[in-house]
Amino acid sequence: xxxxxxxxxxxxxxxxxxxxxxxxxxxxxxxxxxxxxxxxxxxxxxxxxxxxxxxxxxxxxxxxxxxxxxxxxxxxxxxxxxxxxxxxxxxxxxxxxxxxxxxxxxxxxxxxxxxxxxxxxxxxxxxxxxxxxxxxxxxxxxxxxxxxxxxxxxxxxxxxxxxxxxxxxxxxxxxxxxxxxxxxxxxxxxxxxxxxxxxxxxxxxxxxxxxxxxxxxxxxxxxxxxxxxxxxxxxxxxxxxxxxxxxxxxxxxxxxxxxxxxxxxxxxxxxxxxxxxxxxxxxxxxxxxxxxxxxxxxxxxxxxxxxxxxxxxxxxxxxxxxxxxxxxxxxxxxxxxxxxxxxxxxxxxxxxxxxxxxxxxxxxxxxxxxxxxxxxxxxxxxxxxxxxxxxxxxxxxxxxxxxxxxxxxxxxxxxxxxxxxxxxxxxx
Amino acid sequence: xxxxxxxxxxxxxxxxxxxxxxxxxxxxxxxxxxxxxxxxxxxxxxxxxxxxxxxxxxxxxxxxxxxxxxxxxxxxxxxxxxxxxxxxxxxxxxxxxxxxxxxxxxxxxxxxxxxxxxxxxxxxxxxxxxxxxxxxxxxxxxxxxxxxxxxxxxxxxxxxxxxxxxxxxxxxxxxxxxxxxxxxxxxxxxxxxxxxxxxxxxxxxxxxxxxxxxxxxxxxxxxxxxxxxxxxxxxxxxxxxxxxxxxxxxxxxxxxxxxxxxxxxxxxxxxxxxxxxxxxxxxxxxxxxxxxxxxxxxxxxxxxxxxxxxxxxxxxxxxxxxxxxxxxxxxxxxxxxxxxxxxxxxxxxxxxxxxxxxxxxxxxxxxxxxxxxxxxxxxxxxxxxxxxxxxxxxxxxxxxxxxxxxxxxxxxxxxxxxxxxxxxxxxx
Numbered sequence: 001x002x003x004x005x006x007x008x009x010x011x012x013x014x015x016x017x018x019x020x021x022x023x024x025x026x027x028x029x030x031x032x033x034x035x036x037x038x039x040x041x042x043x044x045x046x047x048x049x050x051x052x053x054x055x056x057x058x059x060x061x062x063x064x065x066x067x068x069x070x071x072x073x074x075x076x077x078x079x080x081x082x083x084x085x086x087x088x089x090x091x092x093x094x095x096x097x098x099x100x101x102x103x104x105x106x107x108x109x110x111x112x113x114x115x116x117x118x119x120x121x122x123x124x125x126x127x128x129x130x131x132x133x134x135x136x137x138x139x140x141x142x143x144x145x146x147x148x149x150x151x152x153x154x155x156x157x158x159x160x161x162x163x164x165x166x167x168x169x170x171x172x173x174x175x176x177x178x179x180x181x182x183x184x185x186x187x188x189x190x191x192x193x194x195x196x197x198x199x200x201x202x203x204x205x206x207x208x209x210x211x212x213x214x215x216x217x218x219x220x221x222x223x224x225x226x227x228x229x230x231x232x233x234x235x236x237x238x239x240x241x242x243x244x245x246x247x248x249x250x251x252x253x254x255x256x257x258x259x260x261x262x263x264x265x266x267x268x269x270x271x272x273x274x275x276x277x278x279x280x281x282x283x284x285x286x287x288x289x290x291x292x293x294x295x296x297x298x299x300x301x302x303x304x305x306x307x308x309x310x311x312x313x314x315x316x317x318x319x320x321x322x323x324x325x326x327x328x329x330x331x332x333x334x335x336x337x338x339x340x341x342x343x344x345x346x347x348x349x350x351x352x353x354x355x356x357x358x359x360x361x362x363x364x365x366x367x368x369x370x371x372x373x374x375x376x377x378x379x380x381x382x383x384x385x386x387x388x389x390x391x392x393x394x395x396x397x398x399x400x401x402x403x404x405x406x407x408x409x410x411x412x413x414x415x416x417x418x419x420x421x422x423x424x425x426x427x428x
Numbered sequence: 429x430x431x432x433x434x435x436x437x438x439x440x441x442x443x444x445x446x447x448x449x450x451x452x453x454x455x456x457x458x459x460x461x462x463x464x465x466x467x468x469x470x471x472x473x474x475x476x477x478x479x480x481x482x483x484x485x486x487x488x489x490x491x492x493x494x495x496x497x498x499x500x501x502x503x504x505x506x507x508x509x510x511x512x513x514x515x516x517x518x519x520x521x522x523x524x525x526x527x528x529x530x531x532x533x534x535x536x537x538x539x540x541x542x543x544x545x546x547x548x549x550x551x552x553x554x555x556x557x558x559x560x561x562x563x564x565x566x567x568x569x570x571x572x573x574x575x576x577x578x579x580x581x582x583x584x585x586x587x588x589x590x591x592x593x594x595x596x597x598x599x600x601x602x603x604x605x606x607x608x609x610x611x612x613x614x615x616x617x618x619x620x621x622x623x624x625x626x627x628x629x630x631x632x633x634x635x636x637x638x639x640x641x642x643x644x645x646x647x648x649x650x651x652x653x654x655x656x657x658x659x660x661x662x663x664x665x666x667x668x669x670x671x672x673x674x675x676x677x678x679x680x681x682x683x684x685x686x687x688x689x690x691x692x693x694x695x696x697x698x699x700x701x702x703x704x705x706x707x708x709x710x711x712x713x714x715x716x717x718x719x720x721x722x723x724x725x726x727x728x729x730x731x732x733x734x735x736x737x738x739x740x741x742x743x744x745x746x747x748x749x750x751x752x753x754x755x756x757x758x759x760x761x762x763x764x765x766x767x768x769x770x771x772x773x774x775x776x777x778x779x780x781x782x783x784x785x786x787x788x789x790x791x792x793x794x795x796x797x798x799x800x801x802x803x804x805x806x807x808x809x810x811x812x813x814x815x816x817x818x819x820x821x822x823x824x825x826x827x828x829x830x831x832x833x834x835x836x837x838x839x840x841x842x843x844x845x846x847x848x849x850x851x852x853x854x855x856x
Binding site: 012094103131155156158159216218220221222223225226228229230249250251253255257260261262263265266269270272273283285286287288292293297298301310311383385 | 690
């Protein structure tokens, strides 16, 4: 258990001043127990734009850097939110921990197992917390489902699905003009590039790295046709990226088997026309939840008429099994971007920093979630061969206990921190 | 093109007198251009029960056998509907073709590639048609989607999903008492045991064996927990099957890559609580269809607000793009089990037999669809290794043309056979 000194203010720097920074910076500036002290980005104009936001809020300038190492050398930083391009997340997190600063890694996949091992070893050597900043772990739906799982409503878990369905054709294909890293990633890589929104909540459902672990993975990618078709219509054949060899398949699906025998299906689906979805699905011996259809089904309902077994709406259960964190959040007033989840994940970081403790997600979460990208690329590169999942805990997963500290914990539903009682058990 | 003589009556025998036989036999008995002439089953009581149904309809007995070879030696049989246990489908189909009788294979997976090759070689040597009796190819939804695909509504196809979601825990776990072959199959095999309902329509969407083919496959199975939990509740721990080592995983998922770069996801999901579903999903560069949600989404709708892109109901399109076969069927009065699809697939067989022609599905369809089961077992047995898909056409798939004969054809939407005009093109 990390025991740095408690703080009255969490002094936070941002590494990377792109879209994500501009989304979360206003939330941090709003928090009275946070002081944003620095920002860095290799593009000076982006860093300056972020700094201007901070200056408007504080009435005085904050430090601006183009090099993250220079920023990390500053004294007045307790932690760094890393919202830079995907390929730089690990490097910056490692440097942050070495500088003694909380490393809070925003969503994005890894690029090599070697760098993920270095991330883990650096955390172990320095003892500095490293948090996987997966906002979807704190979504109302996912936290409610976590609560239902922990209360046994689905029985023994058998299979879980999730993914990232988001039409990003505009963001990706015009990413070069907008200096967005997605352009290069989609042009040159083929894999599950963005697993966090799915694997984050799922890993917590399945106790990954704490009694369970991901053992093997296999991925398959469809052809890449969506960006060609999109650019052909928007820019015509003369535009160089229209007929460029986009590497990323339009649909990348990944199957993972866990030590407990559970299977996971992930879907990465961002370059064909579609509406937003995270494909959430939980299957157990007693019931199921389906996010897209917003419904549940429990055993015994409609028994004797298997053909006609009918699911029912999720909404009443969303109310009945609402996670205590969300009850409190709604009582105090939901705020922040993406329906409140950005606020919650930042608070999880900030409150850990203020207490001087570990965070609700740790370096093993970060490494194993980011490893999905690396392993998926490996599998696709070798014709959908199965790849073994590294055990970043080096055997400790068998005995590692849930992290129960703080009301933002995701390993159990901790109710001690809330005024209200625990949600009513089933049948009450 | 098979050119046996046209017939006034199709004389049909049934191999296997279990549930499926008792479902389709009444339909055949109702058809004035069909004469059911024989039935066989290794269980004499089952064969007699089927024969009694025929005798009630015809007022005279039909021939009853316990051995399919004895039945196939009879003169008064033009074709055999093979609705026996899965493992016997290929053997009986091979023997039927050798006896000069149409071999119509009901749903079910294969057990070895060797027998599937023998099926193909026997058809090639005898010239006798072999039909894959996949009723779901003739479902209103699937035929409408086929029509929409052929009219280009989804653009270039990229990814298709399907499966078999059906709570069969009662049928499987009490299958020993009921002499149902599922008991043994689930106890001893682990794979995509029942791919037909999904891969049949999908193969037609993707022109498999006629310009495209399935190239590689990989499967993963979850643990088997559903039947244990179910039997424990229904029969208790003392019942021997409760804690038996059921081999079949509760959720088996299979990813297939096609020569055209399209991917297919199949889900076999029959031993956990759930409602019925076939998981239909079609993704292209211009739009998507989702069966479970009964909705569609087309490019450009909600443009500029990617987050809010909203799907719309499928029902209006189901009307607008209704396949001409279903328009006629509804006009004449939908009849038969499973919402009419059993009637249609039987009529596809019978009308081919009456004309003395090939059938809308052929031995390459049958072999490749049944091969999914074999390859899925292989992949799971080797830790989700990718397996190469055999090319049963031996290279002919590149140049094979759509089979356009008859109004039941599934390779194109043939409108010549219907009184009405083709469905209105988009925008009209």
